[in-house]
Structure formats: C-alpha cells, structure tokens
Amino acid sequence: MKENSNLELNDGAKIAVLGGGPAGSFFSIFALKLTRQIGKNIDLTIYENKNFSHDGPSSCNMCAGVVSESLVQMLAIEGICLKPPIVQRAIDTYCFQTIGGDVFLNSPSKQRGIATVYRGGGPVNQAASETDKEHVFERKSFDDFLLDCAEKEGAKVENVRIEDIKLNNGRPIIFSKRGQLPDADLVVGACGINSKIIKKFEELGTGYICPSTIKAYQSEIHIGEQNVSDLFGNVVYVFLINQPGVKFAAITPKGSYVTVSMLGKDITRQTVMDFLNHPEVKSKFPDSWKTPDAFCRCVPKINVGAARHPFADRIVMIGDASSARLYKDGIGSAYLTAKAAANTAILYGVGETDFHKYYYPSCRKINRDNIFGKIMFAFTGIINQTPILREALLNASRYEQKHPESGYKCSTILWDTFTGNEPYIDIFLRAFNYKLLLRILVNIFNAIFIRLKKSGDKK
Numbered sequence: 377m378k379e380n381s382n383l384e385l386n387d388g389a390k391i392a393v394l395g396g397g398p399a400g401s402f403f404s405i406f407a408l409k410l411t412r413q414i415g416k417n418i419d420l421t422i423y424e425n426k427n428f429s430h431d432g433p434s435s436c437n438m439c440a441g442v443v444s445e446s447l448v449q450m451l452a453i454e455g456i457c458l459k460p461p462i463v464q465r466a467i468d469t470y471c472f473q474t475i476g477g478d479v480f481l482n483s484p485s486k487q488r489g490i491a492t493v494y495r496g497g498g499p500v501n502q503a504a505s506e507t508d509k510e511h512v513f514e515r516k517s518f519d520d521f522l523l524d525c526a527e528k529e530g531a532k533v534e535n536v537r538i539e540d541i542k543l544n545n546g547r548p549i550i551f552s553k554r555g556q557l558p559d560a561d562l563v564v565g566a567c568g569i570n571s572k573i574i575k576k577f578e579e580l581g582t583g584y585i586c587p588s589t590i591k592a593y594q595s596e597i598h599i600g601e602q603n604v605s606d607l608f609g610n611v612v613y614v615f616l617i618n619q620p621g622v623k624f625a626a627i628t629p630k631g632s633y634v635t636v637s638m639l640g641k642d643i644t645r646q647t648v649m650d651f652l653n654h655p656e657v658k659s660k661f662p663d664s665w666k667t668p669d670a671f672c673r674c675v676p677k678i679n680v681g682a683a684r685h686p687f688a689d690r691i692v693m694i695g696d697a698s699s700a701r702l703y704k705d706g707i708g709s710a711y712l713t714a715k716a717a718a719n720t721a722i723l724y725g726v727g728e729t730d731f732h733k734y735y736y737p738s739c740r741k742i743n744r745d746n747i748f749g750k751i752m753f754a755f756t757g758i759i760n761q762t763p764i765l766r767e768a769l770l771n772a773s774r775y776e777q778k779h780p781e782s783g784y785k786c787s788t789i790l791w792d793t794f795t796g797n798e799p800y801i802d803i804f805l806r807a808f809n810y811k812l813l814l815r816i817l818v819n820i821f822n823a824i825f826i827r828l829k830k831s832g833d834k835k
C-alpha cells in the first residue's frame with residue numbers, strides 16, 4: 377500500500393504552524409487530536425503575529441464573518457460549538473434586494489444554522505467613542521476562540537511575526553526578527569493571502585505559486601443593537617442594484633454593527649458612501665440615520681484562484697494560501713484543507729509524494745468546483761445587469777414560495793449559491809431543471825410584454 381516518502385513524523389516531532397487564523401488552528405486541533413488517538417506525541421507551535429482580542433483592522437482577519445450552515449454543523453460534530461459571544465447573530469434568511477423589490481429566502485432547514493462572527497476583537501468601538509451611552513455588545517473573536525481550542529489540545533501559541541523561510545539541506549527553517557526559530561520537521565503555511573510571507577514561500581523554488589486574488593472592501597457600520605435587531609434581524613441582505621463597478625454588495629447583521637462587504641474593480645470609500653446613500657440601501661437604515669464620516673474599514677485580498685503545487689518535502693500550504701471556495705465559505709475551505717493536511721502528515725508522512733497523494737485531492741476538489749462557481753457567478757453578474765432577467769428570476773422564486781409544489785428549486789439554488797452551503801457543481805446541475813427554465817422564459821416574456829404595453833400606453 378505504501379508508495380510514500382520515508383519522511384514520517386516520529387514521536388516528539390516538531391511542527392511549526394505559520395499563522396493562527398482558521399486554517400492554522402484547525403490544522404493544529406486535528407493534528408494534535410489524531411496523534412493522541414494513535415498514541416503518539418508531537419510538539420506543535422502556532423506562530424501568530426496578531427492579538428485577536430484587540431479592536432480594529434490591525435488585529436482582525438478582515439472577513440464578513442459568515443460561518444456557513446454546513447461548517448457550523450461539521451464543527452459541532454468535532455466538538456467545536458459556536459455560541460454567543462462568539463456568534464454575533466444567527467442567520468436564517470437571505471434577502472435579495474433589487475431596484476424593483478425584494479425576495480426573502482428562508483433557510484430550507486428551518487434552523488438559524490448560519491452564524492455571523494467577528495474575526496478579530498471587532499470594529500473600533502464607534503458607539504463608545506461617539507456617545508459613550510450604549511453598552512458594548514459582548515463579543516469574542518472567532519479566531520481567538522479557535523486558537524483557544526488549539527491550545528486546549530496542546531498547541532503552543534507564540535505571538536511572533538515570521539519574517540522569512542529558507543531551505544537548509546531540504547529542511548525548512550523559519551526566522552523571526554530575533555533570528556532563527558527552533559527546527560521543525562514540518563512547516564505548515566497557514567498565513568492566508570494578505571501577508572508578505574507568502575512570497576517567501578514562492579521564493580523557496582519548490583514550485584509553489586500563491587493563488588490569484590482580487591481586492592474586497594469591508595466596512596463596519598454602527599447602528600446600535602436595537603436597530604440591528606429591528607431593521608435587519610436575522611437576515612443577510614444581498615443588493616442587486618447594478619451600482620457601477622460593483623460586482624457584489626451585501627450587508628450582514630452583527631451585534632450592534634452591520635458589516636458591508638463589497639467586491640468589484642477599484643472600490644473606494646466613495647463607492648461605499650454611494651452604496652449607503654442608494655435609496656434601496658438607505659431605506660434599510662433608521663430614518664434619522666446619517667452615513668458616518670468615519671467607520672472601521674479594510675481592503676483585504678480575497679482568494680479567487682488556486683495555488684500551484686501547495687506542498688513540498690516538509691512543507692504544506694493550507695487554507696487561503698492553498699485553495700478556497702470562490703467568494704463563499706473560505707473558512708469552510710480552511711477547515712477542509714487543514715483536516716486533509718493534518719491527516720496526511722500524521723497518518724502517512726510529510727514528504728512531497730505524501731501530500732500529493734493524500735492531501736492534494738482535497739484541494740483539487742475545491743479547484744474543480746470553483747470552475748462551476750465561476751460559471752454560476754458569471755450568470756449572476758449578467759442577471760444583475762439585465763433588469764428583465766433579474767425580474768424573471770426573482771419572480772420565479774416568489775412564485776415558487778407561493779406554490780412550493782411547483783418544484784422549481786429556484787429558492788434553494790439561490791440560497792445555496794449565496795450561503796456557500798453546497799458544492800457549486802451540485803447547484804449548477806440543479807439549475808438545469810426544465811420546469812425552472814420554462815418558468816423563467818414565461819417570466820421574461822411577461823416582463824417584455826409589460827414593458828411594451830407601458831411604452832404603448834405612454835404614446
């Protein structure tokens with residue numbers, strides 16, 4: 377059975393995990409659990425330069441913080457239960473807001489299975505600095521919580537920035553500002569894609585090329601806990617309002633803030649202000665509310681392509697530094713790649729051939745699925761820019777909600793695409809449903825007919 381390398385982790389082997397985001401913590405939790413189960417011992421250190429309990433972007437892993445329903449369930453099975461104050465709000469509904477109206481989609485499972493979290497200590501507290509009146513909604517960083525879980529499994533956590541990585545006789549050695557760190561039998565690259573260190577992995581000459589990225593714009597807007605509950609509730613709003621240069625815009629409710637996430641070319645603070653002042657968006661905020669001059673914001677990169685060769689002898693790249701599901705459930709991809717890498721390292725070996733054989737299939741699965749994701753989002757883009765198509769699709773969803781027996785599956789297709797709950801290939805295949813396509817065609821003809829009639833009446 378074994379065509380593996382002879383690079384196995386012996387009892388007491390040292391592992392250096394570079395990055396304590398979700399991928400680094402998940403890897404550490406699974407590797408430590410597994411070694412215990414097989415009666416071995418490893419010495420695992422996570423090197424993380426951020427302190428997730430501080431407020432603001434510098435301590436935050438810059439993300440909308442929506443944990444998919446499927447990941448919440450998988451984590452619960454692993455004994456990692458997400459509860460307040462880590463969970464800032466449980467989501468059960470997505471609303472697609474267009475210029476012509478909205479459609480609400482409820483979770484097919486009838487549970488509030490999606491969790492919204494903060495990846496750092498949370499936004500700089502606008503409430504306290506402005507009025508000092510509102511109590512601070514209790515919050516604990518998701519990343520801090522996962523690091524705690526890893527520590528409980530036996531990981532050491534060092535608050536250190538890794539500055540360099542080199543190869544010495546085929547063994548990776550890592551450096552902080554103070555110099556070389558203890559030798560490791562395996563270095564796990566869980567540094568995400570927003571850190572300069574990723575280029576150092578490329579420079580090792582192992583064939584690794586980091587994933588392609590685009591910039592995202594993320595803003596945290598304070599409206600107060602009561603307003604969040606009354607105006608947004610447990611609903612994530614996706615805006616299909618065709619704002620120039622904006623590919624995707626959504627508002628996610630948290631404790632006393634809402635997170636505005638935008639994707640597109642050259643998004644600036646002004647694009648965010650224009651978005652917040654758009655009538656369809658403004659109508660979601662309190663009547664007396666004025667767009668704040670200052671708010672917590674960041675411009676992180678988001679993974680939109682696969683890394684090449686994310687492994688070598690004694691090195692494995694995981695999470696965003698390797699493969700991530702396109703636009704959705706990046707934390708879920710961090711979980712999947714971390715688990716596959718931990719299983720490979722502990723059960724098979726830490727050689728290039730081991731990672732190629734046992735780890736890489738998990739990355740390949742995500743990468744192949746993303747091809748279908750690209751097609752789905754290309755369609756969504758066309759639909760967003762074409763009012764007749766937008767109307768036809770949302771009307772099909774509205775009709776289906778009134779007539780569940782129609783069997784269009786339009787609502788579940790939209791739900792799964794935007795929540796990241798199901799593989800894109802499954803959603804893509806479900807979209808080829810002749811009943812749904814027929815309904816959309818009928819809706820398109822209806823929309824054209826109404827437009828022609830209106831222009832005829834005007835004449």
Ligand SMILES: Cc1cc2nc3c(=O)[nH]c(=O)nc-3n(C[C@H](O)[C@H](O)[C@H](O)COP(=O)(O)OP(=O)(O)OC[C@H]3O[C@@H](n4cnc5c(N)ncnc54)[C@H](O)[C@@H]3O)c2cc1C
Pocket residue numbers: 394395396397398399400423424425426437438439440441442443444536537538539566567568569570571572573592593594637676677678694695696697700704705706707708710
């Ligand atoms: C705007 C935006 C919104 C998103 N929204 C969602 C969402 O709602 N749901 C979802 O599932 N995914 C979302 N994602 C994707 C998600 O954020 C990532 O897929 C996920 O964080 C990847 O986890 P990771 O551990 O691989 O990397 P990261 O979360 O980036 O963690 C890497 C860690 O490594 C540390 N590190 C880096 N360099 C060094 C160094 N030199 N020394 C020491 N430590 C270092 C960093 O400080 C960081 O803690 C979003 C991404 C963006 C950009």
